[in-house]
Amino acid sequence: MIALAVFLIAVVAVATADRSAILVDEDPAPVVTITTCGGMVNTSSAAINFQLASSIPAGQACLWTVQAPYDAVRFTLKESGLGMGDLKLTQFIHAIQGYQYNVTEIGANYTYSAGTVLVSLVTGAEASSGFSLEMYSSGDLDVAGGGFTHYETFLNSTGATAYPGNGQPYMNNERAVIIVSPSDAGSRTLTFTGMELEQPSGFHCLYDKVKVLSWYVPWGHLVTEEILCRSELPPPIMLDTGLAVILFTSDSSVTRGGFAFNWM
Numbered sequence: 001m002i003a004l005a006v007f008l009i010a011v012v013a014v015a016t017a018d019r020s021a022i023l024v025d026e027d028p029a030p031v032v033t034i035t036t037c038g039g040m041v042n043t044s045s046a047a048i049n050f051q052l053a054s055s056i057p058a059g060q061a062c063l064w065t066v067q068a069p070y071d072a073v074r075f076t077l078k079e080s081g082l083g084m085g086d087l088k089l090t091q092f093i094h095a096i097q098g099y100q101y102n103v104t105e106i107g108a109n110y111t112y113s114a115g116t117v118l119v120s121l122v123t124g125a126e127a128s129s130g131f132s133l134e135m136y137s138s139g140d141l142d143v144a145g146g147g148f149t150h151y152e153t154f155l156n157s158t159g160a161t162a163y164p165g166n167g168q169p170y171m172n173n174e175r176a177v178i179i180v181s182p183s184d185a186g187s188r189t190l191t192f193t194g195m196e197l198e199q200p201s202g203f204h205c206l207y208d209k210v211k212v213l214s215w216y217v218p219w220g221h222l223v224t225e226e227i228l229c230r231s232e233l234p235p236p237i238m239l240d241t242g243l244a245v246i247l248f249t250s251d252s253s254v255t256r257g258g259f260a261f262n263w264m
Contacts, residue, residue, distance in 0.1 A: 024070055026136040037062035037121075038181030039153050044069055044137050048119060051130025052079060056123055061215060061241040063181040064119040065092070065153065068137030071114040076134050077106050083126025085220060087133070092116040094147035095177055095247050097222060103133065114142050122215055122241055123185075150176035157184045160262035162194065163248060169255040170208075170248070180244040180263050190237040190244055194260035197229045198250070205229035208250040210259055215243040228259075239263070 030047035037050065041064055048064055066073070075089060084104055091098030093115035101110045119133065149171070154161065163178065164170050182188060190212065198208040209229045213222040214237070222245060225237050237244075244263070 023140060024138055026074070026138045030134055030136075034064065036155060037183040038064055038155055038179065040065050040067065040151060041135065042067045042069070046135050047078075048133045048135070049130070050121065052132055054129055056081070056127050056130050057185050058123055058125050058127065059241070060121065060123040060127070060185040061181070061243045062121040062183075063153075063179055063215075063243050063245075065151070065177075065179065066117040066119060066135055067151075068117075068135065069142060070137040070139045071142040072137060072139035073112045073114070073117060074136045074138075075101075075103070075110040075117075075119075076136075077103050077108065077110075078132040078134055080104075080106060080131040081127065081129030082121075082131055083124045086121060086123045086127055087131060088120045088220060090118040090120065090221060092118045095175060095245075100221060102220075116147075120215065120243075122217060122243075147175055148177050149174045150178075152177075153179040153181055154263075155181055155183050157182045158188075158262070158264040160193070160260070162260035163258045165258070165260075170250055170258045172250055172252050172255060174248060174250040176248040178246040178248075180239075180242070180246070182242045182263075184242075186242055188239040188242040188244075188263045190239055190261055190263045192228070192233050192259060192261045194258075195228065195233055196231050196257035197259065198254045198256055199231070200229055207254070208256070209248070211247040211249075212237055213245040213247065214239045215241045217241065 027045040030045045032043050032046045034048045087103040089101040212226045216223040
């Protein structure tokens with residue numbers, strides 16, 4: 001019994017030591033600085049400094065995606081000239097909206113346990129200048145990641161793109177995210193110019209589909225505008241803030257050519 005107890009203590013000690021050995025501390029300071037209106041942040045730490053000490057128009061909308069490498073993520077607001085409700089954090093694991101923070105208090109910590117986080121800026125009339133938001137990740141490796149097979153952000157005021165866009169069909173079991181985050185404030189119109197997806201057997205999009213989300217200001221989060229499948233082109237979609245998240249998912253069988261759209 002004594003020998004067994006000693007063995008169990010040794011096993012527990014080794015397991016604890018192994019896990020502690022791979023835990024990572026926060027960086028002492030942000031390793032990168034982001035100044036663009038939106039984009040992907042996939043470093044261990046970062047500072048989003050947007051329009052610091054500069055005037056910012058009402059209706060300015062930007063969307064940043066944070067995919068930190070470790071499973072503890074901490075945000076802290078360093079400076080802000082924004083109004084209440086202008087800056088939000090939203091968990092976005094596997095492109096599903098989760099817990100949301102309204103970021104208002106300078107020096108406060110806003111934390112998540114893992115996964116992808118959207119940083120959204122939609123300014124109202126109270127905003128006078130921009131903000132500085134720092135992100136730090138630590139702990140164990142976030143092995144799940146964001147759950148995306150493809151991710152892309154467009155900051156252009158107008159533009160066009162296609163997915164996959166390589167002349168080949170899309171793949172099975174995809175979860176692709178395309179974000180439109182124009183740097184210039186103002187509404188946009190999103191128009192699909194091509195659509196070739198797996199044909200469903202009924203009225204519902206049960207297999208491969210494109211979901212279009214936009215930012216709805218009164219509710220302060222993304223809402224679904226359209227869920228698309230088949231090959232018919234939908235009517236143009238109005239984006240009041242100019243922001244759009246296009247989410248494409250495919251099942252485990254049958255692939256087609258994909259889709260194309262523009263915004264202006």
